[in-house]
Amino acid sequence: MTEVDYNAMPDEEFRDMLRNFIEKECPASLRYQGRRVRWKEIKPWTLKLSKKGWLAPAWPVEHGGMGLDIEKMVAYHDIFDSAGVSRAPDMGIVMIGMLLIRFGSDAQKKYYLPRILACEDIWCQGYSEPGSGSDLASLRTKAILDGDHWVVNGQKIWTTVAQDATDIFMLVRTDPTAKKQEGISFLLARMDTPGITVRPIRTLGGEEEFCEVFFDDVRIPKENIVGNINEGWTMAKTLLGFERLTIGSPKFAMIAFGSLKELAREKGLFDDPVFVNDFIKLKMDIDDHVGTYRRYADALKHGGSLGPEMSILKIVSSELYQRVTELMLEVAGEQGPHLGPSNFGNASIDPLGYYFFSRPGTIYAGSNEIQRNILAKAVLEMPSQ
Structure with a gap:
């Protein structure tokens, strides 16, 4: 595989390259899904990314990654998220792989990293x-x-x-x-x-x-x-940082928002000023969260530490995702309570699936109540009593 310096590419050229590949190679069944896609479903697409060398955007080039800088990393996720591409079982890429690069022995890196990139180990x-x-x-x-x-x-x-x-x-x-x-x-x-x-x-x-x-x-x-x-607690804290950065991504809210937009278009809701007001509020909040997420990703990319203040990412991401799915379920009307995709004009959308899938987000990876306590004590230095 020819090594490409993606960071040297003009931003729009880089985005077009990703966008064209997704449009050509990523099946519609793996886009804008309101559930977690299983490995057997997403394996062929993941193997395509592996073959292209695009599976590990944050990994250093010497370990088989794309070695993207923060600008290209943001562009990478913007394109994938905007296209509604489902997330593969990627803990090998975003968690244990990154951890082994930092803390693993030479033997562990040599054995595990290539297997993760080849999708041999999930x-x-x-x-x-x-x-x-x-x-x-x-x-x-x-x-x-x-x-x-x-x-x-x-x-x-x-x-x-x-x-x-x-x-x-x-x-x-x-x-x-x-x-x-x-x-x-x-x-x-x-x-x-x-x-x-x-x-x-x-x-x-x-x-x-x-x-x-x-x-x-x-x-x-x-x-x-x-x-x-x-x-192991040192590794645990590092991985929790990776996890909270991943979970704090605006990805799920953006994917759900894309389906909400499609649903609204099919139902003619953009002529309804009440809906448009709610829709614009969500869009502005998503854009704000993208900017906040970008600052934390930038700090991590340049070797900085992710302090307790990053708990805000998890809180905002999970609650924003729920707000999008709540509005989607509301505007779906009588078709909303049906589990499984429903037809809305030319669109097939599962509002209840999105709603159910968004529910655990405020609980896992440290409940939002725990995250607020962290912010209160470690960041705002508020008294316990």
């Missing part, structure tokens, strides 16, 4: 546990060293599309006597390892989006620890 995240969601440091899944293997016992929950994953990265307690954050390690495992059981959870919208994952005497090679033993 990753899921083992963080939350029953009773250890927002208070992640209270996790109880334990790993005991036995010769050349860690023996893992415990349970993870709300693991997104674990049934599609080949690998899992997870936090485990390796020193039960240490303080909560100090006895945790970061471990990698194959999902087909004996003793791992996956049980899907059906959501209100009828999707099996999340899973429980059980570990019963699972033996994992000792070298699958990332970083040092009992220092």
Whole structure:
């Protein structure tokens, strides 16, 4: 593959290149979806991006990424989001891959990074546990060293599309006597390892989006620890930063807004001044959020740290997404409460699917109540009482 300096391309040329490729290669079934698309559906499209070398826009070129600067990164996401392109199971790209580039051993980078780019390994995240969601440091899944293997016992929950994953990265307690954050390690495992059981959870919208994952005497090679033993909290905080930046993206609100616009056009709502007022308010709020998100992405791209103030991204993104879907459900009228796509003129849209899919956003990755507490204490320095 010929190496291209995308950062040297004129911005509009870069955008046209992406836009034309999406229009030509991305099927309509993978665009403007009000649900999480499963791996078997999106694999052919993801492999096309992999072949083009466009799967990892933020990765350095030396590790197989596009090496985009902040301007091109914003353009990349603008084009994909505006086109409503569904998000593949991409934790390997946006989370564990970035973490290994920063903290992984040379052997881990050499083995895992090419497999992630080739879509040979699909990753899921083992963080939350029953009773250890927002208070992640209270996790109880334990790993005991036995010769050349860690023996893992415990349970993870709300693991997104674990049934599609080949690998899992997870936090485990390796020193039960240490303080909560100090006895945790970061471990990698194959999902087909004996003793791992996956049980899907059906959501209100009828999707099996999340899973429980059980570990019963699972033996994992000792070298699958990332970083040092009992220092996994450093990795955890870094990954939470990546996750909150990803979840804080305006992507979902933009995709839903695109469907809202199409729905409104088919129903002739742009002649209704009340609707137009609500529509313009949402558009302005999305544009504001895009600008805020861009500043945080810029800081991360240039090696800066993502402080507690970035909790605002998660709050605004999730609540903005819900507002868009609420208006969509309202204007859909009598067709709104039907689960599954409905025909609105020439458009096929699933307003209730969008609405259901937006609901968990204010809970996962640290509930919005937790995020507001973080802002109050760590940023505004407000008293606890």
